[in-house]
Amino acid sequence: MPEAKELMLKEYASIDSELPGPAVIEKLLASAGQVLAVFEGKKFKGLITAQSVAWCCREGMIFKAKKAGQLLLDPCPEVFVDTDLTGVLAVLQQHPVAAVKSRQGKLEGVITGPLLALKLAVFAQELEKELDAVISFSSDEILIADREGRILRANRQFEENFGVGLDAVLGKTVDELEKKKIFYPSVTRLVLDKKESQTVIQSRRNGRKLLATGTPAFNDDGSVFRVVVNTRDITKLNSLKQKLEEAELLKNRYQQELVELRQGYLGSGDLIAESPAMVELVKMAQKIAAVDSTVLLTGESGVGKGMIARFIHNCSPRSAKPFTVVNCGAIPENLLESELFGYAGGAFTGALKEGKIGKLELANEGTLFLDEIADLPLNLQVKLLHVIQEGVISRIGSTREIKLNLRFIAATNRDIAALVEAGKFREDLYFRLDVIPLLVPPLKERREDIRKLTAAFLEKLNRRYQKEKTFSAAALSTLEAYQWPGNVRELENLIERMMIVAEVDEITPLQLPRYLLGGEKTESLRQITTGDLPPLKEALEVLEKDLLFRALQQHRTTYEIAKALQIDQSTVVRKLKRHRLKEE
Known part of the structure; x- marks a missing residue:
């Protein structure tokens, strides 16, 4: 909203307060705004207008004997430079002219009714141009309708979206255009019905999809003043x-x-x-x-x-x-x-x-x-x-x-x-x-595959660890004789273990785990089952470690081990760490 400093006349005519009446008339007629600012030295005293001079004559004053200081408007209407348009209009409804002062009291200009009307007309034209520019250069379609649904404005994007010239829609109601299926559904009609913002997707016959959003603008009494519709082609966005x-x-x-x-x-x-x-x-x-x-x-x-x-x-x-x-x-x-x-x-x-x-x-x-x-x-x-x-x-x-x-x-x-x-x-x-x-x-039913599987795993692991390990014929025979409850996964895990822990390049039965040899159990388990009677707690520890070790040979993850042993996965992790069967 414009302020007084944008509406005032800065180049006003000024006179001395001692100027005689006849000279005042001459100055007044020559001034552009038909208003004079009266000063006593550098001090602003007030304004003279044709109305204030006419008032003095009406009162029977001897005009020729009067000076400018006696022809002032009384009181002198004033506004500040930052007074908004509403404040200026309130003053000019009571007075034909107003002095515009700074907050320090200095006269900065004057405003008259005719001048204000001219300025507002210029502002209106500028706003019109600005609005036209915003609407015309928007990449989205913009349409404005009044409270009756009559289209007041639309930009060229409307023509592209709907294939209809602006001349065919301006001044028409959205109900008329909706009946003609130019667009459907009408988001403007929905906004007017519900008195709130609405969004719809409109389909064109050529397959294009349009996202239309209508927003209401309200009067002070809550009634709809305008509906602004923004429509965007979302076909490209969807693509x-x-x-x-x-x-x-x-x-x-x-x-x-x-x-x-x-x-x-x-x-x-x-x-x-x-x-x-x-x-x-x-x-x-x-x-x-x-x-x-x-x-x-x-x-x-x-x-x-x-x-x-x-x-x-x-x-x-x-x-x-x-x-x-x-x-x-x-x-x-x-x-x-x-x-x-x-x-x-x-x-x-x-x-x-x-x-x-x-x-x-x-x-x-x-x-x-x-x-x-x-x-x-x-x-x-x-x-x-x-x-x-x-x-x-x-x-x-x-x-x-x-x-x-x-x-x-x-x-x-x-x-x-x-x-x-x-x-x-x-x-x-x-x-x-x-x-x-x-x-x-299972692997125990396809023993003929064990040698080739071993060779394949060796080739892959030798390449990974940059080694040249092999299995002796006796070791291969041992592998073929084993029952492999963990099947191919257990075989692969065993070969990887041998790849890491065996210190010789040719792996023989001496390097293989004892449980592979003749179906024997692990050494610790063999001792507690054949030697002196151990404490129960120690025996349980050995048995638990043996079960976990075997489970590691047969399963890849702690979740699978937990399922096989019917315990929680967190318990498996904890026990593997305690028995040092898995790196922390």
Whole structure:
């Protein structure tokens, strides 16, 4: 809002208070604003206008005998330089002119009614130009309507959004334009109905999407004065958002593949199959790889179900697409849903504001391997069944459905049929997963594979640790004779242990753990079972350490050990540290 200093006349006419009356008339007629400022020396005394001179004549005063100081307006109306327009108008409603003073009392200028009208007209024109510039140069559509819904202004972006010239809409009501389907729904009509801001998405016949937000401007009595509508074409924004999500998806896939590469999972996916059981299994895996049917891999822990799953993926038409692994037993239940389905920004406390892509989306167009599927909670079994059947998901906190195209391979070392009977696993999901069942045989039933598996692990570990270790023929025979309750995983763990602790390049039976030799137990366990009777506490300690040592040979993680021994994972960690079986 303009202030008095912007509205005043700075170059005013000034006279001395002793100037005779006739001379005052001449000065008054010659002044631009028909107002005179009267000074006594340097001191401002007041203002003279035609009205004040006429008043003196009306009072019968001998005009020729009067001087300027006797023709002043009384009282002299005054405003300060920082008085706003409202204050100036209040004074000029009572007086035709006002002196404008600084806060120190110095005269800075004068304001008259005609001058104020002219200044306001100029301000109005400038505001009009400014408003036109703001509206015209906005990249978004701006439309202004009155309280009747009649369009008063719109910019050229309106023409681009709706394909209609401004001449066809200015002066028309939004009801008329809505009936003609120029835009629908009308956000202006919604604002006028509800008297509050409204946002709608409008669709064009060419497929473009427009986000329109209407905001009301109110009179002092609360009635709607104007409605300002801002409309933005969100087609490009949606396209950019989709590209951003695709880039995020690609980034996550690369991160996952990098992790798998470090873990040694990536490669040709070739399997070692010398034994008849494995040869038959590989033939079947190659056959089913060509189709998208769901596969359920069963078998003891550590037999290599994950390698079979990757082999199937690598032999399938989806081999160039992601192979995504989810261990249903290793992820806490309260995190598993968000890990699988992802979540929208702000879906729950602690959620990333940009949201997160779930494993199901990461696996899109590829293969999702659900390890330890029997550990999937019942509430998530329902959701997984829906995904397998319908091929769509929604992130947590979002209603938008995402179409997926992926293959499912599940694995478990538990008897799912028994779990179904016990009501711990959904029968309908079991049948969906068990389309093609594959049983992976334990290592004790495929002893012909042990030498080649050992050679493969040696090659990988020699390269990792920059060594040249080998196993003697006798050591290999010992490995072939062992029962391997931990299967291939136990064999790999043993070879890595030998790689680190054996001080010779050729590993013989002398370097192998005693429990491998003829099925014997560990040395400490043998002593307490065959020697003098030990204290119970000491015997329990030895037995506990032996169990933990064997568990380490058979399982990769403390979660798996805890499940096998039926104790808490935190207890496993604590006891491993106490027996110095795991680095702190």
